[in-house]
Amino acid sequence: MLRIVAITGMPGAGKSTAAQALVRLGWTRVVMGDVIRAETKRRGLEPDAKNTGEVMKLLRKEKGESAVADLCLEAIGKTKADKVVIDGIRSMAEVEVFRKKATVLLVAVDASPERRFELLKERGRKDDPLTYEMFVERDRRELGVGIGKAIALAEETVSNQHATPDRLATEIVEVVGQWEKNVGA
Amino acid sequence: MLRIVAITGMPGAGKSTAAQALVRLGWTRVVMGDVIRAETKRRGLEPDAKNTGEVMKLLRKEKGESAVADLCLEAIGKTKADKVVIDGIRSMAEVEVFRKKATVLLVAVDASPERRFELLKERGRKDDPLTYEMFVERDRRELGVGIGKAIALAEETVSNQHATPDRLATEIVEVVGQWEKNVGA
DSSP states (O other), X not given: OOEEEEEEOSTTSSXXXXXXHHHTTTOXXXXXHHHHHHHHHHTTOOOSHHHHHHHHHHXXXXXXXXXXXXXXXXXXXXXXXXXXXXXXXXXXXXXXXXXXXXXEEEEEEEOOHXXXXXXXXXXXXXXXXXXXXXXXXXXXXXXXXXXXXXXHTOSEEEEOSSXXXXXXXXXXXXXXXXXXXXXXX | OOEEEEEEOSTTSSHHHHHHHHHTTTOEEEEHHHXXXXXXXXXXXXXXXXXXXXXXXHHHHHHOTTHHHHHHHHHHHHHXXXXXXXXXXXXHHHHHHHHTTSEEEEEEEEOOHHHXXXXXXXXXXXXXXXXXXXXXXXXXXXXXXXXXXXXXXXXXXXXXXXXXXXXXXXXXXXXXXXXXXXXXX
């Protein structure tokens, strides 16, 4: 039976740090944002914040709210992995897609807007916001597709407000370990 | 200067347990739901889940998204307290109302739907859901007024997924103590 740890959280909250902690335990990581960035490039566009946002909206318009989740499921099928961590859940519609195919634990990684902006500046990925206005705009876009509901309905929440990367890793590993015991590892 | 700890979280997550921990330290608690329940009674209706939900919607329709927050500010003014914990933030519009009058820390208390349903059954307040269907419907109503965004944009998150009431109390007291140090207690 396929197990999925589905990680949600606002931009910069620490989703990837949490996901990578599970990768070190043998989980396979699938990044929802990578699917969107790949699709953005495929359409001949630079994968910056604006274009990836637009392509995400287009994908949802063309193929429905679960479009990105469907593409992820294809990617998972190819890996043949039975323990997968999905990095970057943006809506409950996506979670429902995964629940049809797997036992799913929905985990939210949280941090304040101020801290997330700092963490994003440290990261400096191509699609990361350069100014606070761009950051607020990106938050608004994510909230617009329903990420707030996914965070509110998460089964586990891990705070990255005061955590070091090591502490965040320890917490997610504990939470997932407990869940695996409960569902019968 | 007025300080407000604004507590948000889905129904049953443990907001009141967290708020009461601050009351024991001398904070004054104002419950947003009490304002709605009082208004429901004032309109001659039984304050059950359905009626309080309807009155909340009516209040927002009549006086805008911040209607309940405005009523709370009135209540705070009467108490003359300078450290207030607001129990039951439902939208960022409400947070903005408080930010105009106070230094605000927005805290989310989180727990899974399954755990929240159990906690609500234990509590058994008049407006608490009796069945899982009613529970899901109440979640939907809260998410409809934007509580997901408030949870996603919280400055601090405290998980009540595995905590005892004592542990939850300790965590919120720590978080608020740290914040008071930072803003200059």
